[in-house]
Amino acid sequence: MASVLDSYSVQLRSSLPDLDHAEQRFKRAGGLVKIQAALAEVAKQHPSSDRFGLHLLHRHSDLEDDEIMVESGPATQPYHLADLSPAAISGLRASVWGLSQDTKKFAPLQFAFGEEDSGKGMDDLDAALAEAVADVLVQHGLEHVFGLAATEPGQEMMMETTHGRAEILIPARQLAEGFDFIEVLWPLSDIQSGDGSAKCRQGCTKDTKGKHLRFHFVV
Secondary structure (H helix, E strand, O other): OOOOOOOOOHHHHHOOOOHHHHHHHHHHOOOOHHHHHHHHHHHHHOHHHHHEEEEEOOOOOOOOOOEEEEEEOOEEEEEEHHHOOHHHHHOOEEEEEEEOOOOOOEEEEEEEOOOOOOOOOOOOOOHHHHHHHHHHHHHOOOOOOEEEEEOOOOOOOEEEEEEOOEEEEEEHHHOOOOOOEEOOEEEHHHHHHOOOOOOEEOEEEEOOOOOEEEEEEEO
C-alpha cells in the first residue's frame, strides 16, 4: 500500500537552509512581489487553497537518515522510524512540502500524527493546486525558496521555541513585544493582499544555563 513516506527524502530536508539564511535567500529573491499576482490567480482557481499556505523553506536542526520530524500537539520533534508503531506510521499525514530537485514535484518534509491505524496516512496535498503552485515557483526560479504548508483559518498566532531539536509552540501573546518579524507563512487564500498576515519572528533568549534558544512566530 502506498505511504505518505514513499516520497520523503531526508536529503531534501537536510538541504534546507537555517532560518537566517532562508531569510537572506528570500530577500535576494525579491520577496513575494514577482509571484504574488500569479499565486493569487492560482488561489482563485483552486478552492482547496484555503487549507494551504506558501512556506519559506527552512530548518532548525539536522536529521539522521532514518528520522522524520513529526508534530504532536504543540510539539514537533524528530522520531526514528523504527521507534514508531505500525499504527502510528499508518496515520501519518504530511504537513510541510518542498519541491523535489529531481522531479519538481512537491514531496513531504514534515509530518503530523493523525488517526492511528486509520489507513488515511496518504499525502492529502491537492494535486492540481500543488502542480499550479510548482509551475509558478519553477517559472520564477523560486523552487528552492518556497514550499507549501498545511494551514487552518483562524488559528491563534503562536511562538515556536527550539529546545535541542524539539520545537514547542506556545501562544505568542505570552511573549514580550519588540522582536523583529521574519515572515515564513502566507495563506494562499490571503496572498493577494500581500499583508503577510501569517508571520514568523526570530529572536534569542537564554535558558538557565546561558545557552541561546531560538524562537519564531508561526500561525
